Amino acid sequence: MANKTIKKITVVGTGVIGNGWIARFLANGLDVIATDPAKDAEIRTRKMIDQVWPTLEKQGLAEGASKARLKFEPDVAKAVMDADLIQENVPEREDLKRKVLSEIARYAKLDAIIASSTSGLKPSTLQHDCLHPERVIVAHPFNPVYLIPLVELVGGEKTSKETMKIANEFYQSIFMKPLLISTEIEGHIADRLMEAIWREALHLVNDGVATTEEIDAAIVYGPGLRWALMGPFLTLHLAGGEQGMKHMLEQFGPALKLPWTKLVAPELTETLKSKVIDGCEQQTTGSTIAEYEQRRDDFLIELMQLLKKYWPDTKVIGNKY
Amino acid sequence: MANKTIKKITVVGTGVIGNGWIARFLANGLDVIATDPAKDAEIRTRKMIDQVWPTLEKQGLAEGASKARLKFEPDVAKAVMDADLIQENVPEREDLKRKVLSEIARYAKLDAIIASSTSGLKPSTLQHDCLHPERVIVAHPFNPVYLIPLVELVGGEKTSKETMKIANEFYQSIFMKPLLISTEIEGHIADRLMEAIWREALHLVNDGVATTEEIDAAIVYGPGLRWALMGPFLTLHLAGGEQGMKHMLEQFGPALKLPWTKLVAPELTETLKSKVIDGCEQQTTGSTIAEYEQRRDDFLIELMQLLKKYWPDTKVIGNKY
Numbered sequence: 001m002a003n004k005t006i007k008k009i010t011v012v013g014t015g016v017i018g019n020g021w022i023a024r025f026l027a028n029g030l031d032v033i034a035t036d037p038a039k040d041a042e043i044r045t046r047k048m049i050d051q052v053w054p055t056l057e058k059q060g061l062a063e064g065a066s067k068a069r070l071k072f073e074p075d076v077a078k079a080v081m082d083a084d085l086i087q088e089n090v091p092e093r094e095d096l097k098r099k100v101l102s103e104i105a106r107y108a109k110l111d112a113i114i115a116s117s118t119s120g121l122k123p124s125t126l127q128h129d130c131l132h133p134e135r136v137i138v139a140h141p142f143n144p145v146y147l148i149p150l151v152e153l154v155g156g157e158k159t160s161k162e163t164m165k166i167a168n169e170f171y172q173s174i175f176m177k178p179l180l181i182s183t184e185i186e187g188h189i190a191d192r193l194m195e196a197i198w199r200e201a202l203h204l205v206n207d208g209v210a211t212t213e214e215i216d217a218a219i220v221y222g223p224g225l226r227w228a229l230m231g232p233f234l235t236l237h238l239a240g241g242e243q244g245m246k247h248m249l250e251q252f253g254p255a256l257k258l259p260w261t262k263l264v265a266p267e268l269t270e271t272l273k274s275k276v277i278d279g280c281e282q283q284t285t286g287s288t289i290a291e292y293e294q295r296r297d298d299f300l301i302e303l304m305q306l307l308k309k310y311w312p313d314t315k316v317i318g319n320k321y
Numbered sequence: 322m323a324n325k326t327i328k329k330i331t332v333v334g335t336g337v338i339g340n341g342w343i344a345r346f347l348a349n350g351l352d353v354i355a356t357d358p359a360k361d362a363e364i365r366t367r368k369m370i371d372q373v374w375p376t377l378e379k380q381g382l383a384e385g386a387s388k389a390r391l392k393f394e395p396d397v398a399k400a401v402m403d404a405d406l407i408q409e410n411v412p413e414r415e416d417l418k419r420k421v422l423s424e425i426a427r428y429a430k431l432d433a434i435i436a437s438s439t440s441g442l443k444p445s446t447l448q449h450d451c452l453h454p455e456r457v458i459v460a461h462p463f464n465p466v467y468l469i470p471l472v473e474l475v476g477g478e479k480t481s482k483e484t485m486k487i488a489n490e491f492y493q494s495i496f497m498k499p500l501l502i503s504t505e506i507e508g509h510i511a512d513r514l515m516e517a518i519w520r521e522a523l524h525l526v527n528d529g530v531a532t533t534e535e536i537d538a539a540i541v542y543g544p545g546l547r548w549a550l551m552g553p554f555l556t557l558h559l560a561g562g563e564q565g566m567k568h569m570l571e572q573f574g575p576a577l578k579l580p581w582t583k584l585v586a587p588e589l590t591e592t593l594k595s596k597v598i599d600g601c602e603q604q605t606t607g608s609t610i611a612e613y614e615q616r617r618d619d620f621l622i623e624l625m626q627l628l629k630k631y632w633p634d635t636k637v638i639g640n641k642y
Contacts, residue, residue, distance in 0.1 A: 015562070016560060016561075016562050051611065052618070055615070055618045055619070055622070058619075058622055059622050091572070092572070142543045142544065143559070143560045144614070144617070144618060144621070147618060147621045147622065147625070148542075148543055148546055148547075148621070149542045149543075149625075150538075150539065150542035150543030150544075152539070177538070177542040179535060179538055179539055179542070181530075181531065181535070183528075183529065183530045183531070185528075185530055189525065189530070189531050189535065189536060189539040190539040190540065190543045190544055192521055192525065193518050193521055193522060193536070193539065193540065193544070194544050194553070195521075196517040196518050196520065196521035197514050197517050197518055197553050198553055198557075199517065200513055200514055200516075200517035201514060201553050201554065202593065202597070204510065204513065205593065205596050205597060205600070206590075206593045206596075207504075207506075208504065209502075209504045209506055209510070210502070210504075210510050211596075211600050212552075212554040212596070212597055212600030212601055212604065213554075213600060213603065213604045214500060214502075214510065215510060215514070215552055215553065215554060216551065216552025216553065216554050216555050216604065217471075217498070217500055217552065218471065218473070218500055218510040218511040218514065218552070219511065219514065219548055219552035219553065220548065220549060220550060220551065220552055221469075221470045221471035221498040221500070222463045222469055222470075222471030222511045223463065223511055223514070223515050223548070224545075224548030224549045224550075224552065225469055225549050226469075227540055227541065227544070227545030227548045227549070228541060228545045228546050228548070228549050228624060228628065229541060229545075229628070229631055229632070230537065230541065231522075231533075231536055231537025231538065231539070231540035231541055231545065232515070232518050232519055232522050232536065232537065232540065233522065233533040233534075233536060233537050234537050236519075238464070239337060239464045240337075241336070241337050251412070251413065269527075272523065272526065272527045275526050275527075275532075275533070276523070276526060276533055279526070279532050279533030279534060280533055282534065283533060283534045283537065290372065293465070294376070295631060296465070297373070297376045297465060297468060298376070298379075298631070299627070299628075299630075299631045300465070300468045300469070301376070301379055301380055301468065302627050303549060303624070303627065304468070304470075306620070306623055306624065306627060307549065307550070307620075309620075310550055310616060310619070310620045311550070
């Protein structure tokens with residue numbers, strides 16, 4: 001049930017993210033033109049597609065899906081002129097992305113969607129030099145793009161509602177979960193959260209408190225198990241007993257002021273408290289906390305069963321003494 | 322194969338964490354005495370144990386495991402006097418924990434292990450007022466304690482090596498993954514990483530950028546999927562293509578200086594770079610990046626199959642327009 005208006009895709013820039021998009025588009029039975037100035041781009045991309053194709057088959061291919069539906073076209077103008085959607089994935093530098101996007105906009109169809117995979121830049125900045133900027137959005141995916149469903153969709157000041165609507169339907173049609181973000185901020189949402197962990201992890205390594213392997217172990221055997229099912233808010237809501245988030249904010253709110261991390265916390269005002277508590281209660285409407293706990297536990301048992309096959313042998317767990 | 326020297330456990334403080342420990346200890350066929358000053362503590366605990374018992378059965382009970390092996394004893398002195406290991410879980414306040422731990426230490430056997438579940442406090446602080454402080458450690462678990470394997474073990478200045486060794490063996494014997502942390506810091510390791518995400522998430526809600534539900538969705542459909550298998554370092558190592566972490570630090574290192582989050586980043590010195598790159602390479606010795614990618618992908622396919630049953634219906638994904 002792929003979106004009918006979008007049949008032809010052009011992928012600009014074929015690094016890890018660009019190639020991940022190509023794999024997802026091909027698996028969904030779409031035609032893909034790829035373009036990249038690197039000499040060996042086509043060889044690398046085809047090698048990567050060959051490598052992940054058995055994985056895509058395992059996941060399930062759309063009717064008509066074929067590696068043969070990928071073409072390379074070195075000339076950007078020619079590569080984008082017939083595309084219904086252009087996915088841009090050039091290196092994360094503002095000047096470069098703006099230049100490439102303005103070039104794409106010059107040659108793309110008037111009703112084409114021009115989507116940037118940028119992890120950090122705002123769509124208003126990126127569409128600034130583009131003709132018909134109402135076509136330009138951010139559609140930020142996560143590695144590996146052919147498997148992870150999240151895509152953050154952000155419109156700029158000049159992006160049309162129609163563009164957002166079509167993009168939203170299209171990414172859903174290729175089995176993604178589009179999160180529509182209404183406020184433009186650098187790093188969007190998920191990368192800001194990952195960046196926060198990343199900074200703290202670097203501090204721990206820098207201060208000699210832990211190695212990268214110990215930090216990774218502290219995630220995979222603990223909090224990481226819950227994050228595939230529940231985000232940070234629902235996790236804490238369920239740790240608070242019957243009173244949920246309300247109890248957690250009362251008990252652990254003061255800890256925000258402790259020098260636990262090198263990271264600055266916001267003031268826990270009444271307004272912020274209400275937003276957080278109301279948000280969690282709204283998310284869990286219709287089920288009791290006990291029902292959520294039961295679902296979490298059932299999931300964790302199945303997940304840990306699954307992980308027996310996959311968890312690494314780590315030397316940092318349980319044998320230092 | 323429960324540790325032979327530890328048969329009798331006392332749990333002091335029966336909130337969410339204390340009860341979680343009781344459930345895990347009982348499921349592993351141990352005798353448990355619980356103590357808590359709250360009037361309805363025993364009723365609440367037994368209700369919770371009844372509620373999770375079918376889950377523990379699903380997970381697999383040890384021979385002889387029984388709910389009947391839990392006794393309540395209101396008097397702390399009597400509760401701890403015969404215990405081989407005492408697990409303390411009173412509210413997270415330094416004065417209270419120090420007072421309770423010194424009381425426990427006064428009445429506990431000389432060769433008992435006294436473990437605090439503190440999420441934030443350092444063992445050297447907690448053992449300060451205790452007789453025979455060499456018995457006192459931090460053993461910090463994660464909710465739900467009866468399922469999540471990670472337990473952070475931290476010794477204080479006066480903790481003996483023998484105590485650490487016995488504790489390490491004991492928690493492994495009840496199917497946990499003890500992470501031995503050699504540097505005492507507030508929040509240990511995992512909670513500092515969670516706290517970092519938590520602070521950034523609160524900023525996003527506070528600034529009106531996203532709701533709690535949107536933030537949770539940004540985790541569960543994206544980065545959260547990888548965190549059950551790989552921590553932050555291995556995740557980035559695999560996102561860097563063939564060059565791994567080295568490439569990531571070169572490409573995204575400068576972004577650390579961008580004002581992406583409200584959180585302060587460490588200076589990316591050559592020393593820090595080496596620690597991170599060497600750490601990642603050491604973690605992945607023996608397998609190629611391609612093999613790690615294949616394992617990640619196989620895991621993600623099975624995980625997403627499993628999550629079809631468990632993911633919530635969320636209103637924030639894909640239908641704002």
